[in-house]
Amino acid sequence: MSRRRTIHLYSAYAWLAASCVALASHPATAQSVPQAHAGWLGETGLASWYGRLQQGRRTASGRRFDAHALTAAHPWLPFGTLVRVTLSGTGRSVVVVITDRLASTHRIIDLSRAAAIKLGMLGEGLARVSLSPI
Secondary structure, eight states: OOHHHHHHHHHHHHHHHHHHHHHHHSGGGOBSSOGGGTTOOOEEEEEEEEOGGGTTOBOTTSOBOOTTSOEEEOSSSOTTBEEEEEETTTOOEEEEEEEEOOOOSSEEEEEEHHHHHHHTOTTTSEEEEEEEEO
């Protein structure tokens, strides 16, 4: 491959990456469950939370993690999707935006510290929750 073509490809990738980061960080990109996943009715399982150690690091969406924002990591829901998380037993709920990926097979979602505080699960670390589309 010629050097000129290589530079052109790198420029295209850089532009695409910058566009994705800009879209992911824009508040207007938060959306309901996209059409491709319209059949998703929610799920129930274990949730955990993450905070200080990840503060400021890049998430899978390209955004910087903010433990004080209402965000979450999910295995497959598209970035920017709004999800209602309800704590089983108490009925407390919070709406979060998916900004990261979760690689666990035991948990269905990882919440930011702020979302865990709103649900009242900060002390437990793990809690049974249900997810539902907005």
